[in-house]
Amino acid sequence: KNEVEQSPQNLTAQEGEFITINCSYSVGISALHWLQQHPGGGIVSLFMLSSGKKKHGRLIATINIQEKHSSLHITASHPRDSAVYICAVTPEEYGNKLVFGAGTILRVKS
């Protein structure tokens, strides 16, 4: 079993829909990251959080430390949101090491 599990693996949405991507992890962490990767491109860090909730534009990330679960929400989705979204955690044991989930491939249709 992977230490970081994401769901769904693939997601297709219509423009304007509210989208949720989930991430569960099994180790103690000091931080959780949500990352975005467009095809053939580098990775953009969207959020880093260790508690509560963060919002940036149409993106919202939440984390529940007790349940070892995080969600990434996209409101009013747009075709330019189409990308791979990756959840990664920084284990408590290794401050400089990320453990990645497999990613969620999101496609938003117009």
Added chain:
Amino acid sequence: DTEVTQTPKHLVMGMTNKKSLKCEQHMGHRAMYWYKQKAKKPPELMFVYSYEKLSINESVPSRFSPECPNSSLLNLHLHALQPEDSALYLCASSHPRQRLNEKLFFGSGTQLSVL
């Protein structure tokens, strides 16, 4: 300046060649990372440098040789690579210990093809 710059963007090399990948950042980050990413897979950590010293080596073959000449630069020297080493190589930087409200910054990667 909030960028991590990687060069070259694309590289094709033969199995007998020697080449180097370069990474540069001017954000004052003292931790720098090399990741390898195969198509449709998440990145895999290769090396971590903290304060210009190698702190993590994830059992990477010796044909990959990292170097951190100063706090802004990170190199990855390649020699006698195999076709299965073809991948996207990503550099990243951060403060050495993840702090609240600190993000990890990634470069756009070098797409490497080994023939």
